[in-house]
Amino acid sequence: MRKMTFKQICTGVIALIAVGIFPLLTTNTFVQHIMILFFMFGMMGVAWNIMGGYAGMFSFGQVAFFGIGAYTSSFLLITYHVTPWIGLVAGGLVAAGVGAAIGYPCSNLRGHYFAIASIAFGEIVRTHFNNWKLIGAAEGLSLPMLNEGFKNFMFHSSKLPYYYIMLVFLIIALVICYLISTSKIGYYLRAIKESHDVAKVLGVNVVWYRLIAIMISAFLTAVAGTFYAQYILYIDPESVMLLPVSVQIVLISMLGGAGSVMGPVVGAAILIPISEVTRVWLGHKGTGVDMLIYGFLITLISVYQPKGVWGLFTNLGKRAR
């Protein structure tokens, strides 16, 4: 991975200024909501990408980390009145720990076997949370209404603070992903993706680097989970731990382009507005039409643009030069 060029940095700065000013130009809360979800799913896509795009571990169990993050901070806030900012770090650490605990025994699994193990992991965590009395079981947790402010990570009068916080989170995730991709770890992960055995023979500690990728990915996903809990103020296993959300995270990365830093952000920018708008327009009747379109879209993307849209851009750029 080469370092960023001056042109790329300029484009990045302009894009950043644009998304920074954007919410000030519109008062439409639905548009702001879509943008917040876009950042959130973009961040989870970036986190997935570290595992899936770079190291080739296709995880379909990301919701487990998302849910663990959401539950840890909410539980600490409700029971011990710990500020969500500490909860956020705690949730990330718990998720990383769980990720390591499950990732270690799975360190020999590749391809489909890893994907299915990750589904099994997600389902185990969901079943457990659905029955765990301490954290409200199937009824979930409602967060108390606290005073608005940065300290409590709660804003009632406007969505703007959420917008900027999530934007900062997304940028941090992107920076982490960029640093990984240009560092030694990034090369090791790509080597593992190309061939597990060859990487091992060449002296890469495969088990260790796979664990690092899982832990970073789990941490970032859990941070998004805490954000979601603070934003919606209510969580239950059926809303934060369902398999389709995991699939959506994978899809975002694939659509944008797995294995590139910006890919998942592009994927989220395309997919989240489409899925939110179709849900609002067509979903309320309960006829399944919104999901029908979504399913059709997934099929189309997999068949016609399986390498992602980002690859399309960079190829065009190369050809133009």
Added chain:
Amino acid sequence: MTEQLLQQVINGLLIGFMYALIAIGLTLIWGVMNIVNFAHGDFLMVGMFASFWLYTLYGLDPIFSIPICTALLFVMGVLIYRFVVSKVMSGPMLAQLVVTFGVSIFISNLAVYLWTPDFRLISKPLLTGTWVIGEIQLSIPKTVASIGSVITSLFVFLFLKKTKTGKAILATEMDREAALLMGINTERINSFSFGMGAALVGIAGAFLSTYYYINPQVGGVFVTIAFSIVALGGFGSIEGAFIAGILVGLVQTLGGYFFDPAYKYAIVFMIYLITVWIRPQGLLGW
């Protein structure tokens, strides 16, 4: 206590045989073309609905609609292979994993659109009631379905070992290029195997519809379990899937009996994770 335990073992076997039949279809597809078919549960749902509508509209009992369900699902499988799955066969692995998710969401929501998400039940099937042997209760529709599953599995096994097409399928499973060089039309084998995998859940769907509720999401219950069974039995192994199916049925009911029924699926997934930790290629995989 012993009677209760025996009853649980029998219940486990009865559900296990159905799992086995569903998993054999899945493992066939997986083994031949290396595709994890996430839409498999939705194929099952279509089979159940086909049986339901044949009963409701034409008064045909599920037992007699088995051939129709099988044929219908075979055609559906072949069409989905031709128009969707075959297009990603040479694409990246991630696309192969995700494409059938798209098909799954599409089919299940098409069912919601056409038939509403209501739960349905076949009101008066021919097969109903229970046999009582001592303290043991044996549900008649479940027993017949299990016998049907064993016979079907046996047929699949013999078909693969004895017929020319079956041998071609096994050859493709072992080495696609070599099979191609030997003059096997692997593209046709793919489409046939996909159809056959779907047809097998058509049979399972018809049997299940005699005693199980039917709604557009019903496939989801079976499909994640079926994945664990396939991976547990070993990649593409028919015998493995059959044995693992029964094993999982037993683990699920006995686990629910000894621990907590709410955790019965979680226990299955735990067993799966432990198995692949010790033996990543599954029980009978190579």
